[in-house]
Amino acid sequence: MKQETILKARTKLAAALPSTTEILRGSLLHRRIRHRSGCAVCAKGPGHPVWVLTVSYPGGRTKQISLSAEQKVLVQQWLRNYRKLKDTLERICELNLQLLRPEKNA
Numbered sequence: 001m002k003q004e005t006i007l008k009a010r011t012k013l014a015a016a017l018p019s020t021t022e023i024l025r026g027s028l029l030h031r032r033i034r035h036r037s038g039c040a041v042c043a044k045g046p047g048h049p050v051w052v053l054t055v056s057y058p059g060g061r062t063k064q065i066s067l068s069a070e071q072k073v074l075v076q077q078w079l080r081n082y083r084k085l086k087d088t089l090e091r092i093c094e095l096n097l098q099l100l101r102p103e104k105n106a
């Protein structure tokens with residue numbers, strides 16, 4: 001790629017970056033909570049569905065948070081934003097790498 005093409009591609013990627021504030025790292029899991037006794041719902045049904053956000057840290061540490069249905073929608077959006085932000089930053093880095101080491105006859 002020509003230098004000019006790389007610079008244009010870089011600008012285009014940067015302009016399409018998602019929000020840098022509404023982001024969240026982690027995974028969304030669907031679980032069911034079952035009460036052992038005293039719950040009519042669990043006694044005759046499959047329990048209570050819950051959404052859990054799991055965030056892992058270096059060293060194997062994790063944090064888990066139960067989410068309300070409303071929060072789940074928000075969290076899904078924030079997780080998408082984070083992934084897109086990360087992917088886009090990675091692509092910009094690759095372009096910058098090409099700027100440092102242009103291929104011959106490109």
Ligand SMILES: [Zn+2]
Pocket residue numbers: 033034035039040041042047048
């Ligand atoms: Zn229950």
